[in-house]
Every structure is written in structure tokens, then in C-alpha cells.
Amino acid sequence: MQPTTLAASWIDVGNGLGTDMKALIFNVGIPVLCGLFVLVIGFRTRAPGPTLMAVIFAGVVWGLSANMATLKDTTGDTVKEYNNGGGHAVIQGDQ
Template sequence: MHETVTLAAGWIDTGTGIGSDIKDLIFNVAIPALCGAFVFIVGVKTKAPGPTIMAVIFAAIVWGGSANMDQLQQKTAEDIVKYDGGGGGQLTNPGDQ
């Protein structure tokens, strides 16, 4: 009798592990570092508080969004399930069409 052996099983596990490590590296190191670099470069180039403050706000939005990706994914999935099939109810405000 022949047994079926998946020769790529080790490579698949290795690739999955590397993918998870790279994802963690991007979300925990690269995005915060790039946000900090963005704020620093805007501050140095403009030498004005207005654009630097806006850069800080924008960097905080990007960093916060990436840090809360699990919650955003869950909320998006809930919205898709809720509105699948057109919502199934009447519009409360006909002007929203």
C-alpha cells in the first residue's frame, strides 16, 4: 500500500510562520517608525506648527487604524452581515436613497 505524503507540508508551515512574523514586524515596527519619520520630516521641512500638528494627527490615525485592525475587521464583517440582502427593512428617511 502507498501512503500519501505531502512533501510541501514543512514549507507551507514555514511560509505561514514567516508571513505571520513579517505581518507582526510591519504592524509593530514599520508603521510606527514610518509615522514617526513622517512627523519628523514634515516638522523639519516646514518649520511651522500647523503642518506638523496635522502630520501628527494623520500619523495617529494611520497608526491607530493599523493597531486596531482586528476590531476594524470585526466591525466590517458585522456590517456586511447586517446589510447582506439589502438590509431587509424600510428606510427611516426616504431622502437617504
């Protein structure tokens, strides 16, 4: 009998579907949803303030999703540095 994973993470599901599906989500899905978010906020509020904040928020989400590889590398470097003691001399008395 083969073991079966009953609860796979969404990242594993995305990897199982292939890189084309992930590229489609990150290059088409997220930008379309960000644009839709801005349009809905703009038409629902009909005010420049909330619409401008929606544009800024959508830009941040879109930008972070476009730079996932950079964020992954930066986070990995931070974890490695933390695991190695931070690379700094510990001064006696620091806690």
C-alpha cells in the first residue's frame, strides 16, 4: 500500500501543476485581480482618496508577487545569517 498525502499545501499543488500554471497565475492572474480590485473600489466609492489607496495597495501586491524569487533569496539569506549567529561579535552583557 502506497502512502497518500491527504493535505498538500497550495505551493505543492502549484508545483504539481507545473511551472506554466504558476507563471499564468503570477503573470496574468494577480495583475488582473489587482486591476479588478482598483476598478471595483473606484466605482463603489467614486472618491479619489480610496481609489488612490487601492492603486497603491494593488501596486504593492503586484510588485511583491512579481519579485517572489528575490524575496525568497533574501529570506533564505536572513535565515542562514540568523542560524550562524548573525555574523557579529556578541558583546558581553548583551541579551
